[in-house]
Amino acid sequence: MQDDVAAVRAANGAFYSAFEAGDLDAMADVWEHSDRIAVTHPGWPTLRGWPSVAGSWDAIFRNTPYIQFVLTGDDVVVAGDVAWVTLDENILQATGSPGGGAVDSEELSGARVAAVNVFVRAQDGWRMVLHHGSPVSAGAPDA
Amino acid sequence: MQDDVAAVRAANGAFYSAFEAGDLDAMADVWEHSDRIAVTHPGWPTLRGWPSVAGSWDAIFRNTPYIQFVLTGDDVVVAGDVAWVTLDENILQATGSPGGGAVDSEELSGARVAAVNVFVRAQDGWRMVLHHGSPVSAGAPDA
Numbered sequence: 035m036q037d038d039v040a041a042v043r044a045a046n047g048a049f050y051s052a053f054e055a056g057d058l059d060a061m062a063d064v065w066e067h068s069d070r071i072a073v074t075h076p077g078w079p080t081l082r083g084w085p086s087v088a089g090s091w092d093a094i095f096r097n098t099p100y101i102q103f104v105l106t107g108d109d110v111v112v113a114g115d116v117a118w119v120t121l122d123e124n125i126l127q128a129t130g131s132p133g134g135g136a137v138d139s140e141e142l143s144g145a146r147v148a149a150v151n152v153f154v155r156a157q158d159g160w161r162m163v164l165h166h167g168s169p170v171s172a173g174a175p176d177a
Numbered sequence: 178m179q180d181d182v183a184a185v186r187a188a189n190g191a192f193y194s195a196f197e198a199g200d201l202d203a204m205a206d207v208w209e210h211s212d213r214i215a216v217t218h219p220g221w222p223t224l225r226g227w228p229s230v231a232g233s234w235d236a237i238f239r240n241t242p243y244i245q246f247v248l249t250g251d252d253v254v255v256a257g258d259v260a261w262v263t264l265d266e267n268i269l270q271a272t273g274s275p276g277g278g279a280v281d282s283e284e285l286s287g288a289r290v291a292a293v294n295v296f297v298r299a300q301d302g303w304r305m306v307l308h309h310g311s312p313v314s315a316g317a318p319d320a
Contacts, residue, residue, distance in 0.1 A: 074263075079265070109225060111306070116258075116259035169220065
């Protein structure tokens, strides 16, 4: 069980590493490529199936020149061949400008997102099947 | 498998029935009472464990004199002893006023929430272990 928790934590970490790197190939390695997967980005409707999920990451990566996550309050639950992680994403990011160019620290903005990530056990590790992130209102208390 | 999907749909329906009725006892029957459960209401941080989850429902029920859900786009996935439902909650609600009183149709407001509900198989049926709902931005396209 402790091995499972560690493996799920590693898969969860790979997800955020791919996100920070804006690396679509690494993100593709994190996810199960199937019709049953789903992603809900903050403020977005739910998208289902690998083509839609991959398309959303491509769009986000193209419009996010810089993003950094500080993950807090993570909790891992393993139930047989399914696991889920709940955590807070404390985000520092730069949003894309049409002209591109270097990232200036003054362009950075912060956000707090509550997320759940669901993984399913595959033969060679855990694959993400669901990511749902939602904005936490400013001034909301800590849980 | 079709029996499982139907049973998960029934558990999911019981969740929204309890929510619409503002019935804490019925809501208690829907959930697993454990430390591993979590709820993320729209704009809220994630709350974990049955006491915190139950307390949030109590607070919501006290401040929601009327709420009606029209559920659309639901998708059920069963993976062994865990299942999850993704769906859109199209919400018509009245928010509480300090004086209470009858609900006037002019006080009603609408909202669209993208939700995921996770269930775990128990001896006597499926129990909710996670609910995460997040606001869909006005003007967001359908998935």
